[in-house]
Amino acid sequence: MNKTMTATKGAFPGVRHDHGDCVAGALRAAEELCAQRGARLTKLRRRVFELVWSSHAPVGAYDLLRRLARERDGAAPPTVYRALDFLRGHGLIHRIESLNAFVGCCAPGLAHAGQFLICSACGTAAEIDDPRLDAAIEKRAKALGFAIQRKTIEVEGLCPPCQARRS
């Protein structure tokens, strides 16, 4: 475990964690994964990935676009959506359906259905992978003869720091 705790699956990243480590780690993992698969993590895609990882709060496509447009002219919606599609296709980021926004995956490469706890105050999303939760879904689906293709689990609420801040 790192001295300066970086974001881990199943926990809220500490307020003062070293986010540079998060980004660096995510980039390393993404590069490795793409190399293994012969997928091209181009400059543009890498940059979009970095922008998505700029915090642990999901980011909207047009936010990404605005930031991208500052550094690269001719950036238009397809520019960012295509990069997002690539990243999503390789499981490097997740889409948060209830927010129309995107967030970096904390465990790329591992098969998992993103499960998220999302703070409605600070926006931070914690990716979890609760086997009980998953098992409950699988079991119920099986009982009804339903063949699962994709799971969307998004729980909105208040993270511990934000609860403290309100009381």
Place this chain on the structure above:
Amino acid sequence: MNKTMTATKGAFPGVRHDHGDCVAGALRAAEELCAQRGARLTKLRRRVFELVWSSHAPVGAYDLLRRLARERDGAAPPTVYRALDFLRGHGLIHRIESLNAFVGCCAPGLAHAGQFLICSACGTAAEIDDPRLDAAIEKRAKALGFAIQRKTIEVEGLCPPCQARRS
């Protein structure tokens, strides 16, 4: 239990179920609920509710609008969105985040966080309310000190009839 089985929470409505019964039951329940609460289920709201209930597949706001506009002129986006907001506020319908669409609630009045199995082939959504699933989420949230406000559980896949149809 009805002779002609109507849609029940926790199951896929049969292909040949009497959907008129579903709609009639839903309308009765909505009327009762609104009466209890002193909420006004106006003509417009009731009509939007009926249109949402026109099938068990979630319907987009603009689909509703197109249909509404046939019968009522001057129907514009706010017309339908306001009705949807009202219905949602009273728990009479749910929004399916992963589809940007709306579906009737099978158990209005009862506290529950809509959990859905949604068929990617025919569109049918089955509302379930699995206590284990709910418990798993609550437990994990508690362990992380997360205060839940809203849960979004949407599982996409193939319903039994659609699986049969493909094989």
Place this chain on the structure above:
DNA sequence: TAAGATATGTTATATTATAACATTCTCAAA
């Protein structure tokens, strides 16, 4: 190097949702 495949640029448009203000309707108090 040339050809094909992949990625990006560019323009236009589709889809979903809300803001802001005007008008009409409802219901109860005067």
Place this chain on the structure above:
DNA sequence: TTTGAGAATGTTATAATATAACATATCTTA
């Protein structure tokens, strides 16, 4: 029964999110 306040709806405009379609550039590999 009036009338006035609040609620609901009408109306116009625009914001926010996403994709289609085609042109150009870049990469890969034979």
